[in-house]
Each structure stands twice: as structure tokens, then as C-alpha cells.
Amino acid sequence: MLTRKQHELICFIADHLGETGVSPSFEEMKDALDLRSKSGVHRLISALEERGFIRRLPNRARALEVLKMPERAEAAARKTKAPVRAAPPAPPVPANDVIEVPLHGRIAAGMPIEAMEDATMLPVPAALLGSGDHYALEVAGDSMVEAGILNGDYALIRRQEVARDGEIVVALIDDHEATLKYLRHEGAMVRLDPANSSHQPQHYRPDQVRIQGKLAGLLRRY
Incomplete structure (x- = not known):
């Protein structure tokens, strides 16, 4: 009762x-x-x-x-004096709902730096995320500025191990350092392209690179 x-x-x-x-x-x-x-x-x-x-x-x-x-x-x-309604069915996730995703430290948008530090949780508007498992990384550097990705932004990443050429991915280099770049294939090599004309592409053997996710959205705090 x-x-x-x-x-x-x-x-x-x-x-x-x-x-x-x-x-x-x-x-x-x-x-x-x-x-x-x-x-x-x-x-x-x-x-x-x-x-x-x-x-x-x-x-x-x-x-x-x-x-x-x-x-x-x-x-x-x-x-x-409150109206009574039958218990509603579970509603779809509203646009102003918030989901907490793991925040795994900082990731370079320039030269690779170590990523996947101890995770805290970052509240993210659900409207920014689609289906799948997600995590966030804080962007450090300016090599993706021409793609609208700025130093201090939070990159929202959908976990996946494969991606197509031209997609922005988190690439783990030699199982140690991670970077956020455009994925390209050039002959037998993997090329990671910046979005800044003052930065040079990075070339690696396929066995040096593991895809850890694809960019799903950005969160910027003012």
C-alpha cells in the first residue's frame, strides 16, 4: 500500500x-x-x-x-486535483534526453598522443547519437580544423573495427597511440589524412593500424 x-x-x-x-x-x-x-x-x-x-x-x-x-x-x-492517466508505453528517446558515455581522455587531432585513459562519464544529448555503443574523446590539436573539429571539442565515437575510405576514424597506432583522422588506403599502405593544409598525411602499414571507432558527432562547450 x-x-x-x-x-x-x-x-x-x-x-x-x-x-x-x-x-x-x-x-x-x-x-x-x-x-x-x-x-x-x-x-x-x-x-x-x-x-x-x-x-x-x-x-x-x-x-x-x-x-x-x-x-x-x-x-x-x-x-x-491531478488527472489520472493509464501508464503510458515506454516512450521513444526524446530529443532532450541525455545519455552518459565513457570519456576516455584526450586524442590527438595532430600528431598521435596516448588515448584511452581512465574513463569518466560525459553527459551527451541523445539526439547526437545513433544506434550502437559510443564513447567520447577530448580533441587535442588543430589538424582537423577544416572539418570543423577544434581543440577542446569532444569527439563522439561509435565503436566499430571497420570503416570506409573518407570516414573520420579513431585509429590506434602500434597498439599504443591513437589519432583522429580521415581514413584512406594508398596502395599497400594505410594513409591517415588531416583536415588542415599545414599538416602532412601519416602513412602506416596495415598491421600497424587498428580502427577503434568512427566519428558520430561533436560536442562543444562554450
């Missing part, structure tokens, strides 16, 4: 999801239930989750799914 506040919260979440397709923020839930702090919202959500009424979607901010509604939700909703 749910408490009155738990009833109020699940009705508010279901109504917000039904209208917008997006979970309400903790601030919105706090105000709707007239709570003094967001810690009270956290406790209510944890209680609803433990009882199987809602679940949090992993690696996404503001992502709750209503699994079932309480039996007497209508009565609780009348007390709070």
Missing part, C-alpha cells in the same frame, strides 16, 4: 510522461508535491522503485518509466 505522497508522485509522473514523453525533473516533482527539498523526492522515487511501480532507465538523466499504477490512484488523484 502506498502513502499519500507516493500516490501523488506516481500520478504526477504518469501525467507528465503522457503529456510530454519526458520524465519530470526533480525540481518539478518537488514543487508539485510541495516538498521542501529534492531529497524527499529521491526517497519517494526509491520507495516506488522498490515496490515495482516505476523504474529508472540506465545511463539517462530524467528517465523514469511507470510500470504499473496503484489500485486507488484515482482516489489519490482526486485529492490532489
Whole structure:
């Protein structure tokens, strides 16, 4: 059996999801239930989750799914003047949803530097990512500026081990250093091209190069 506040919260979440397709923020839930702090919202959500009424979607901010509604939700909703809606189906990922991807240190857009440092998590708008597994690398250098990739940008990389000529890839050189470049094949060699006329292409034997992903998007902070 749910408490009155738990009833109020699940009705508010279901109504917000039904209208917008997006979970309400903790601030919105706090105000709707007239709570003094967001810690009270956290406790209510944890209680609803433990009882199987809602679940949090992993690696996404503001992502709750209503699994079932309480039996007497209508009565609780009348007390709070909140409309009752049936639990909506899981909505598609909205454009303003956020997914956390691993941030694996820095990668050169000039000469290769060591990449894949200890990972932290970087929040990324879901609209920037497609299907597949992704990670992020901070760009260091200026050799890709003519492709719009600047020093300090975050390159969003889709994990894959193959790529076509002309695609921008993360290439791991001699299993040690990584670089972000256009992939080309030139005879029996692999050529990694910069996007800066003042930089020279890099040539390697095929056994020296492993593709670790393809550029899927960029995130820039101002």
C-alpha cells in the first residue's frame, strides 16, 4: 500500500510522461508535491522503485518509466486535483534526453598522443547519437580544423573495427597511440589524412593500424 505522497508522485509522473514523453525533473516533482527539498523526492522515487511501480532507465538523466499504477490512484488523484492517466508505453528517446558515455581522455587531432585513459562519464544529448555503443574523446590539436573539429571539442565515437575510405576514424597506432583522422588506403599502405593544409598525411602499414571507432558527432562547450 502506498502513502499519500507516493500516490501523488506516481500520478504526477504518469501525467507528465503522457503529456510530454519526458520524465519530470526533480525540481518539478518537488514543487508539485510541495516538498521542501529534492531529497524527499529521491526517497519517494526509491520507495516506488522498490515496490515495482516505476523504474529508472540506465545511463539517462530524467528517465523514469511507470510500470504499473496503484489500485486507488484515482482516489489519490482526486485529492490532489491531478488527472489520472493509464501508464503510458515506454516512450521513444526524446530529443532532450541525455545519455552518459565513457570519456576516455584526450586524442590527438595532430600528431598521435596516448588515448584511452581512465574513463569518466560525459553527459551527451541523445539526439547526437545513433544506434550502437559510443564513447567520447577530448580533441587535442588543430589538424582537423577544416572539418570543423577544434581543440577542446569532444569527439563522439561509435565503436566499430571497420570503416570506409573518407570516414573520420579513431585509429590506434602500434597498439599504443591513437589519432583522429580521415581514413584512406594508398596502395599497400594505410594513409591517415588531416583536415588542415599545414599538416602532412601519416602513412602506416596495415598491421600497424587498428580502427577503434568512427566519428558520430561533436560536442562543444562554450
